Amino acid sequence: MDFAFMYEALIRLVGGVPLTLQLSLIASAFGVIFAVTAALMQLSDSRVLRAIADAYVFVIRGTPLLVQIFLIYYGMGQFDFIRHSFLWALLREPYWCAIFALMFNTGAYGSQIVRGGLLSVPKGQIEAARSCGMPTVMIYRRIILPLAIRQALPAYGNEIILLTKATSLASIITMMEITGVAAKMIAETYRVVEVFLVAGGLYLLINFVLSRGVAMLERRLMRHTRTDSSTRSVQRRAA
Structure with a gap:
């Protein structure tokens, strides 16, 4: 194991970290919008909206990223019609193609997490709010x-981590994020093990x-539960 070469590889691979973070954070931010929208459509009373959301989730989850x-x-x-539309200014760039693909993908998976979170809300609290006259x-x-x-937050946190790892696939369309830089280094040096060990370490750190x-x-978000638990513990000890 050549540690001097691994240090050199680390210096070069760190240059791909900003692009990896950009792809992950931007796709996650827009993916949340898709996830919430698709979840609300699946829970709506409209059969058309449910069908559209179900088809989107089925297609994205059923095909590889x-x-x-x-x-x-x-x-x-x-x-x-796409080449002559305003969309072509984005879709001809590999950067935006990668973001769109990651965004649609995480939106479909995230919608099921959000949907589960929405269904977990106690019906009694919703009925109590309606009885108080609250609008929808x-x-x-x-x-x-x-x-x-x-x-939904714990499961959605896992989805963000999976999305960050999935950004490595953007290297297939010439994106020089961590894996793209690693592939270029391997093509130059044929040092597969050292380069991918360093790349894996960077993903692990992120x-x-x-x-x-x-x-x-x-x-x-859950600090109130810890406060309630500590209060009950104090009361039991006092008793």
């Missing part, structure tokens, strides 16, 4: 969404930071 990236990057240019928008804003986010951030957010 790599195929989706190829279809967007190589396939969209086959349609004249306020019920969602003050009761349903806060409770659903607390329930996902460790993300997991700690999600855990901190989860503790912050």
